Amino acid sequence: MFRGAVWLLAGRGSLGRGLSTRSGGWTPDWTEKVSEIKKKIQSALPGGAWHPLYDTSHLPPEHSDVVIVGGGVLGLSVAYWLKRLEKPRGAIKVLVVDRDHTYSQASTGLSVGGIRQQFSLPENIQLSLFSVDFLRNINEYLAVVNDPPLDVQFNPSGYLFLASEKGAAIMENNVKVQRQEGAKVCLMSPEQLRNKFPWINTDGVALASYGLEGEGWFDPWCLLQGLRRKVQSLGVLFSQGEVTRFITSSSHMQTTSGKGVTMKRIHEVHVKMDHSLEYQPVECAIVINAAGAWSGQVAELAGIGKGPPDTLEGTKLPVEPRKRYVYLWHCPEGPGLETPFVADTSGAYFRREGLGHNYLGGCSPTEEEEPDPGNLEVDHDFFQDKVWPPLAHRVPAFQCLKHLVRLQVRSAWAGYYDYNTFDQNGVVGPHPLVSNMYFATGFSGHGLQQAPAVGRAVAEMVLEGQFRTIDLSSFLFSRFYLGEKVEERNII
Amino acid sequence: MAAPRACLRLVAPIWNLSASGSRCLSSAVTPEGNQRKGGMLLQFLADRFYDVEALRDYLFQKQLSKVHKKNRSFVGIKKRYGPYIAGASFVLKQGGAVKFQGQEWIRATGHGYSRLKLLNFQAVPIEAVDASDCAINYEGLDNILALKELQSLFLQRCPHVDDWCLSRLHQLASSLQELSLAGCPRISERGLACLHHLQNLRRLDISDLPAVSNPGLTQILVEEMLPKCEVVGAEWAQGLKSGPEEQSQDTASPLPT
Numbered sequence: 001m002f003r004g005a006v007w008l009l010a011g012r013g014s015l016g017r018g019l020s021t022r023s024g025g026w027t028p029d030w031t032e033k034v035s036e037i038k039k040k041i042q043s044a045l046p047g048g049a050w051h052p053l054y055d056t057s058h059l060p061p062e063h064s065d066v067v068i069v070g071g072g073v074l075g076l077s078v079a080y081w082l083k084r085l086e087k088p089r090g091a092i093k094v095l096v097v098d099r100d101h102t103y104s105q106a107s108t109g110l111s112v113g114g115i116r117q118q119f120s121l122p123e124n125i126q127l128s129l130f131s132v133d134f135l136r137n138i139n140e141y142l143a144v145v146n147d148p149p150l151d152v153q154f155n156p157s158g159y160l161f162l163a164s165e166k167g168a169a170i171m172e173n174n175v176k177v178q179r180q181e182g183a184k185v186c187l188m189s190p191e192q193l194r195n196k197f198p199w200i201n202t203d204g205v206a207l208a209s210y211g212l213e214g215e216g217w218f219d220p221w222c223l224l225q226g227l228r229r230k231v232q233s234l235g236v237l238f239s240q241g242e243v244t245r246f247i248t249s250s251s252h253m254q255t256t257s258g259k260g261v262t263m264k265r266i267h268e269v270h271v272k273m274d275h276s277l278e279y280q281p282v283e284c285a286i287v288i289n290a291a292g293a294w295s296g297q298v299a300e301l302a303g304i305g306k307g308p309p310d311t312l313e314g315t316k317l318p319v320e321p322r323k324r325y326v327y328l329w330h331c332p333e334g335p336g337l338e339t340p341f342v343a344d345t346s347g348a349y350f351r352r353e354g355l356g357h358n359y360l361g362g363c364s365p366t367e368e369e370e371p372d373p374g375n376l377e378v379d380h381d382f383f384q385d386k387v388w389p390p391l392a393h394r395v396p397a398f399q400c401l402k403h404l405v406r407l408q409v410r411s412a413w414a415g416y417y418d419y420n421t422f423d424q425n426g427v428v429g430p431h432p433l434v435s436n437m438y439f440a441t442g443f444s445g446h447g448l449q450q451a452p453a454v455g456r457a458v459a460e461m462v463l464e465g466q467f468r469t470i471d472l473s474s475f476l477f478s479r480f481y482l483g484e485k486v487e488e489r490n491i492i
Numbered sequence: 493m494a495a496p497r498a499c500l501r502l503v504a505p506i507w508n509l510s511a512s513g514s515r516c517l518s519s520a521v522t523p524e525g526n527q528r529k530g531g532m533l534l535q536f537l538a539d540r541f542y543d544v545e546a547l548r549d550y551l552f553q554k555q556l557s558k559v560h561k562k563n564r565s566f567v568g569i570k571k572r573y574g575p576y577i578a579g580a581s582f583v584l585k586q587g588g589a590v591k592f593q594g595q596e597w598i599r600a601t602g603h604g605y606s607r608l609k610l611l612n613f614q615a616v617p618i619e620a621v622d623a624s625d626c627a628i629n630y631e632g633l634d635n636i637l638a639l640k641e642l643q644s645l646f647l648q649r650c651p652h653v654d655d656w657c658l659s660r661l662h663q664l665a666s667s668l669q670e671l672s673l674a675g676c677p678r679i680s681e682r683g684l685a686c687l688h689h690l691q692n693l694r695r696l697d698i699s700d701l702p703a704v705s706n707p708g709l710t711q712i713l714v715e716e717m718l719p720k721c722e723v724v725g726a727e728w729a730q731g732l733k734s735g736p737e738e739q740s741q742d743t744a745s746p747l748p749t
Contacts, residue, residue: 096590108585136630136656140556143552145538145545145548145549145552146535146548147537153680153682154655154656154682155655155682155685156655156656156658156659156682156683156685156686157682157685158686196688212659212662212689213659213660213662214659216659216682335715336713336715336716336717337681337685337688337713337714338685338686339687339718352685355681355705355706355709355710355713356709
């Protein structure tokens, strides 16, 4: 076969030489000849194409200590705190994998950006308090040499929650807990409410709680870019790709009571490149699931939930994407500069946006009306039917939109909640069986405002094995199996 | 890095200047040409050597801790002598001035100031604080917010007073009548929005705020928010261009037929 190729080569060459003039030397299409010869040899040789030295710079590295699945604000926060709390410096190699570097569907960028301490669980309040501190000192935490300082555009206008007769007692209790944890919240009667905010219609409102400090809204994109920039300067690697497979190994063990249990460990993460079948197996020690709305799918890849129901093996991660709409409308006689983030008794909310009498708002739909999370298309009828009526009742100035509803709605978009169908609070910490997968997801709409604190908690769990600053043991995965719901006591 | 001490002396004033773009109002005196060359040299080295990068980080952290140290709460003094003396010592230490009820303005460098004299005023409330050009920040404001009878607060040209600080001022709502924020580089309209708590405010100065995106419109909105207050600041016509004049010129010129 080789001899045949060489003969072909010799024959070709002599033919070529014969054709060209003696004085002219080689014909000018030397490169074409070389590629033809290469092709001939390749087709003659067995096997496929062998490219020993091709470019792999677009692929993630082959080894990494920690792989963070999901590059949104939670994933980047975990990466930041891992790099900040590691001892010694540079000890841990971290890789952040996200399938979309434009963040077009990520919940972080599409968020309304509110931050509040008005929760009923002490853990949530503490998480939020630390996150507000983080935002205030963001230029000390996320300073990068020679880069301009960050401006998260924080509006310290506070949250105003309104409660009807039924919810007044719960609200009072909540405010007591919030004050104990150190949040600055005050209760207001309907009369005080009318004095302070004359544009409110207090019909049906029995009590209101107003955050005085540390509550408001900010620019989530700035936080994301700030974290990204800082985390890159600390040496964290980024890769754009989709996690398609986990290579795990199991070991059968017995509990003290003699029951058999299968413990799993993830050894490799397969990261598949965009628009290609090419993938890179990344060998890793720890995997952090911060995939937001798609965390459930990532958990299933690791075998979480594959087992008989009502067992620990069979308990799935109950996080699924839920679509939420946000609408931006204009009302020239609307409330002024002092407007807080108002959350009405009906569940509809709105806040001021900018200086031009524009308002952002929305409403969480009931379980029966949940829109299809397959895409991010906006339903404009939802605004007319469910969002505008309660808001127009609460703020009579908004009734100016009555005849011109569609025209005055300037813009609308939809985003996903990483909705925890079990109790609508986050999942943090390792999985009891897949011992090296840690969760940082499921915050159902308040992930952004708790991200810095949750990142620190997960980093502490990974590096030290326990929570040191804020105790989030009630947010562990095992509560799904034990059936212990950790719910926010929301006011109606 | 050889000769670290010499390097620090070279680097420190240059660092102050290269950071002044973002930190503002640091008092470096080196001439323009030298400082730019020095800044570029530092950046060149920082991109190539981890040591230089760590050095820059260290200098930056030192600057931050300097501001923090200046803004510690005077808890000890507060416990012993009361909030008024603590607040007064804090403001005077920062370089500001304090006015007790029924007394003249006291300044640290001025005539007739001595710490022992201050102790006479243990029970006298402070009615005005002038913290202009002081490095007061969010934490340092603790000392001032303890002064429950404060009527006038001047925070002109304070480099570290930002929107977060303004959100704390609601604690002085019952007494504060005059507030001046002129020239503060970090205050924006978002912080001004939380001044609505100060219902007793009668005079507010918001002139010359570079971070406010639309000074004229902000002035109108703040006036609407605080109806009983006299708001001094940007002229509302500041943001408007000279459109109508151009139009009248056009009508005067003959139209081409």
